[in-house]
Amino acid sequence: MYDIIFRHIEEKVTLTPAEKQLIQTFFKFKKVRKKQFVVVEGHLCTYMTFVSKGLLKAYNVDDKGHQHINQFSPEGWWTSDMSSFFSGGISFYSIDAMEDSEVLVITREDFENLTIQVPVMDRYFRLLFQNSLITKERRLISSHIHTAEEKYKHIVENNPDLMKRIPQNLLASYLGLSAETLSRLKKNVVIKTK
Template sequence: MFEVLISHIEEKVTLSEKDKNALQAFFVPKRIRKRQYLLQEGDICKNLAFVSKGLLRTYNVDEKGDEHMNVFGWEGWWISDFNSFLTGIPSVFNIDAIEDSEVLLLSRTNYEEITLAIPVMDRYFRILYQNSIVTKERRLMSSVTDTAEEKYLRLSASNPEIIERIPQNLVASYLGIAPETLSRIKKNLTVKK
């Protein structure tokens, strides 16, 4: 489980052997079955979750009962309701597993302590936050400027594993389009090839 985490961290910062050995003490491993919740709307997010195996999703449900996808998290990704985690307010999101998954949980206390015990982790988390902000800005801009086909092409180019592993209705929800629209786009792209 920890090999994926260490590999991910080392893509961004350099860890000493001492740092690698110390990391494990801050995380709690957890297995999550397909369709099992990691977090439910209304609960307080008490952990950041690093996905070492599997696939999870963050979404909310509107008053009509329609799901709206926010984020997918697969191997090497972090997933949580960061606002709830930092502020202690109830989450507006659900997080559940699309596949049987394994995550490493980092509590709020351990989140604070890891950056003191392993100072390079402070830089690691700062890099993650910067990347997250850029990604969210691009997604927001795409949602108002791109056509449905452009959104799909951008997603399939940047994250082909999403297209392969995630059910089409969830991909459509993530893109903010109807499943029928996504089917039509995929059919048209196949014809163009």
Template sequence: MFDVFFSHILAKVSLTQAEKDTIKTFFVSKKLRKKQYLLQEGDVCKYMSFVEKGLLRSYNVDEKGDEHMNLFAWEGWWTSDMYSFFSGEKAVLNIDAIEDAELLMITRSDFEEMTLKVPVMDRYFRILFQNSLVTKERRLVSSNTHTAAEKYIQLAQNNSELIRRVPQNLIASYLGLAPETLSRIKKTITSHE
């Protein structure tokens, strides 16, 4: 159950067996069926969730009812509405399962307690958030700098697993494109080589 979890943490920091045992006590596990919600906007995001298995997406819905993908999380990723989780305010994001999933979840107060009891977890999350920041920074630069086609090509190169596992209309939304646009882009790309 904690296999993927600890292998991902140990890739960033070292843990004693005692620390591992302590950490385990703060998490609850949950299975999620395809299409099932983990979080709906308007609710408070009570958990930060680590994906042991499966694939989830988080997205927001605008006034017109259109969905805008925020990010995808599969084995080894964390997902939550971070703002809601840390502030206790209502979530603006929805999270649901694209594939059946197994999660390890921690509440805000347990998160605080865990970092106090096992301070090296501050370091783990420092590094985790640091890496996410770099990725987000790059994605934002890319979203301003590149054309639709360039953005897709970049994504396909850096994230081939995403392309394989996620329906194309969600990829389009992730890139801020209409599904029709992405369909057309793919046609011109494949014909070009």
């Protein structure tokens, strides 16, 4: 249950066996059924969530009921509404499971205690948050300067296995396209890459 999270952590920092034992005490294991919410827009986000198995999505819903996907979180990814989690304010988006999933969750209080009691975890999370900020900045820049085809090619080339698990309408939402536009784009990209 903790193998995936420890592999993820040890990509950035080194842990002792004693630290691994202590880290486990701060997390709770949860099973999340497909379509079950982890975070609900407009409510407090009480956990930071690590996906051990499955796939989650973070999104907003507009006045017409359309989902606008912000992030997909497969195995080995963290997800949360960080603003709500750290500030105690309401969540700006919802997070639910696209597949039956298994997650490890940590509360704000346990997060603070973890980073104090296992100082190397403070460095781990700092590196994690830095990478997240860089990724979000690149995505924002990409949304302004890259064509729809370039954005589609980039996500498919960098996440081929994940693309098999994401329905076309949700991928279109993530890319800021209509499902019809994505369908036409996929045909054109296939033709151009043959």
